[in-house]
Amino acid sequence: MSATTATAPAVVTPGRRLGVEQEFDAGTGTYVRNGVIYSSILGSRIVSDSKGAEDAKATLSVERRNTKFAIPTIGSEILGRVVRMNPRAASVAIMMVGSTPCQEDFQGIVRVQDIRATEKDLVQMIESFRPGDIIRAEVISLGDQRSYYLATVKNEHGVVFAQSTDGNSMVPVSWEEMQDPKTLVVEKRKCAKTF
Structure with missing residues (x-):
């Protein structure tokens, strides 16, 4: 499987498993635990193409889906x-x-x-x-x-x-x-x- 393969964005929630460090680098909106990359925010899963060397890994990141501003209110x-x-x-x-x-x-x-x-x-x-x-x-x-x-x-x-x-x-x-x-x-x- 090529590390430069483009992947369509998928919605992910915090704590969702995205991939493993052996195949991907962890980007923004993610964290790594025990070699597994997880989402740290709600948003779209993005796989960025590797740049440069053929053996370089693609980067997994999560981008926020929208920019609406939420404030908790009573009853929310x-x-x-x-x-x-x-x-x-x-x-x-x-x-x-x-x-x-x-x-x-x-x-x-x-x-x-x-x-x-x-x-x-x-x-x-x-x-x-x-x-x-x-x-x-x-x-x-x-x-x-x-x-x-x-x-x-x-x-x-x-x-x-x-x-x-x-x-x-x-x-x-x-x-x-x-x-x-x-x-x-x-x-x-x-x-x-x-x-």
Whole structure:
């Protein structure tokens, strides 16, 4: 396969596997983990032709799809990545508001009492989210100067993408569990209901 082959742009989401370092160089909008190139932003997958030497690798990059400007407001549905956790709250980097990617860095917080609608006193943060999870949530308050307050109490809100401790993409097996399809290990999550 030639490294100079042009590829049509494809829409990719953050955390999506794009290729391996043996075949491609990592460009803008990507990151590398264990020799695998992943998308770090929502956008179009671009393969740039190699310039110069025949054995040079093509470059994989991700370009943002549009330049609309998104700002979270009360009632907005967001897509975000869990970046930090403590027993009382999870910090979330907001990536999308509705279907519009964020051009700025917005931070959100999901407090333990805002994870589920029932049995709030039994909720444990570590059984709901993990750092790196992609979640769908609703903005319930503008919060403080640093963060929006988010909630996942609705059935359609919660974890939409997670990786197991082995690094494999997990699939939901119930509203509170996800499974690694390769190792069959089950981990607790507050899963979003998919339609």
